[in-house]
């Protein structure tokens with residue numbers, strides 16, 4: 434199968450600090466892949482390179498076969514800091530609509546896409562509210578609705594639920610699975626939370642600590658229909674989670690190999 438997003442031999446060096454050494458991740462159309470790794474291993478760096486927001490020191494990123502050198506038009510990113518990603522002077526509706534205007538989508542189609550996305554995230558009745566009138570979890574739903582309405586071929590998510598409480602986080606995880614199933618968007622989801630990675634992903638890519646390489650890629654053979662109670666109580670979920678945990682512990686202890694060149 435040809436890859437939609439192909440991250441190949443990615444390397445990123447900050448001054449004399451080698452963050453990413455050699456990272457290759459390939460996403461087929463419609464996949465939901467989680468990227469997990471120890472704190473500071475370069476997850477955000479990797480995502481920024483994939484989004485064309487940061488220039489890698491080596492390797493390449495291609496989207497539908499085209500090299501990514503600047504932020505591509507058919508890619509959307511959801512960051513952790515929802516508070517900073519929404520415009521406080523625009524209503525929820527206008528926030529979701531803005532990228533569609535920039536994309537020159539017609540008025541009627543914009544209205545349809547905004548309605549559909551707000552309904553999908555459970556905020557159909559909050560379109561006229563301002564972001565600051567909503568809870569953190571609701572603001573993150575708006576950011577997700579904005580990304581979904583834009584109809585990107587790839588959605589990159591950088592620890593989007595790190596700043597919300599546990600209950601909201603569980604709800605948002607289920608929202609991502611349902612949006613992924615409904616819209617068929619390809620998702621690369623970055624988290625440091627092992628349980629979240631296994632619960633969400635169809636595949637989990639485990640990164641080592643810096644200088645970072647791919648430690649392991651794991652197929653998550655859990656049923657497609659997941660829910661917080663049943664899935665998390667599934668013995669296979671516990672097994673996979675223990676396995677990823679052990680991999681990350683090993684990654685932390687692993688002495689960095691000598692530089693490749």
Ligand SMILES: Nc1ncnc2c1ncn2[C@@H]1O[C@H](COP(=O)(O)OP(=O)(O)OP(=O)(O)O)[C@@H](O)[C@H]1O
Pocket residue numbers: 447448450452470471472473474475476477478479625643
């Ligand atoms: N602009 C920069 N200049 C220098 N070093 C940087 C820069 N950005 C990131 N780093 C370093 O690169 C490493 C990887 O950072 P990055 O934020 O990508 O990791 P992360 O895995 O997302 O971290 P966390 O799990 O804490 O969110 C860190 O050691 C960080 O200090």
